[in-house]
Amino acid sequence: MTDRRRALARTAWRTVSTRQVYANPWIRLREDVAELPDGRTTLYGVVECKPCVGVLPFLDARTVVLVGQYRYVTRAFSWEMPTGAMQPGEGEEAAVQRELAEEAGYEAERLVKLCAFDSSKSVMEERANIYLAEGLRPVVREADATEFIEVRAFAFDEVLRMVETSEIVDAMTVVAVLHAAARRR
Numbered sequence: 001m002t003d004r005r006r007a008l009a010r011t012a013w014r015t016v017s018t019r020q021v022y023a024n025p026w027i028r029l030r031e032d033v034a035e036l037p038d039g040r041t042t043l044y045g046v047v048e049c050k051p052c053v054g055v056l057p058f059l060d061a062r063t064v065v066l067v068g069q070y071r072y073v074t075r076a077f078s079w080e081m082p083t084g085a086m087q088p089g090e091g092e093e094a095a096v097q098r099e100l101a102e103e104a105g106y107e108a109e110r111l112v113k114l115c116a117f118d119s120s121k122s123v124m125e126e127r128a129n130i131y132l133a134e135g136l137r138p139v140v141r142e143a144d145a146t147e148f149i150e151v152r153a154f155a156f157d158e159v160l161r162m163v164e165t166s167e168i169v170d171a172m173t174v175v176a177v178l179h180a181a182a183r184r185r
Contacts, residue, residue, distance in 0.1 A: 008037035016041060026050075026085065049119075049126035050085040053095045054172035056114075056180055057082070057106055057133040064159055065136070066173075067103045068150040079152075079162065080170040083128075084144075096131045101141035104151050109135025114179040119171055130176045132183075156180070 014035040022029040028048040035041050057065045066079045082103035086095040093111055100106050114130045143149065154162075162168040163177045 005038075011037035013037065021045075045123060047120075047124045047126075049124065050087075051092075051127045051129065052083060052085050052119075052172075053092055053099060053129045053131065054081050054083040054176055055096045055100050055108070055111070055131045055133050056173070056176040057100060057104060057108065057136055058156070059136055059153055062156055063153050064156050065104050065106065065151060065153055066159065068152065069148060078170055079154075079168055080173040081176055083170075083172050092129050093131075096129075096133070098141075100133060101139050102143050103147065103149055105138055105140070106133070106136040107139045108133035109137070114176060114183075117175060128172050128175075130172060130179065132176070132180055156184075 016033040016035050018030050018032045020028060021031050026049070030046050030048060032044045032046060033041050034044045059065060064081075067082055068077060068079045070076070071078045082099045084095070084099040084103070086092065087098075090098075092113075096111055097107055100108060110133070112132045112134070114132055116127055116129045118124075119126045119128050159168065159177055160181050163174050168174060168177070
């Protein structure tokens, strides 16, 4: 790598133009012309998603609740924590409680924010906010019309093993489980 290229590593790219290519209620796809740090331009596709939340709910110190569902994109059934997009004007904790109720049938007495991360740094604009939930109480809330979910309690150690062996591959769940495991040490 040349010294000049290294020197430009922290230089912001500039958006020259942008156009919407596609949109639906969940995502937007835009195509930008971006100016690189050295003055050249390149075409850049960006998938825009709403900010999202995920919550790892603990029934007790050693037991978590996961939700399982068939995922169309991966063509497979997946165990994961409750997750979902934030609604316009909705705060993170309100979104966490809503998703926890809709998907798992619980509300939490305590929420602890574990982290925030970008789910894909290269082509997707999506910030994920990850929480841990404790003091769960059962609630009844209408599920999302497009979701068909199985709810199951797991020993946290089993869930950690499932992450380590790639039985659980959902990025938000993997991040949450590894953060929770680090907190337990």
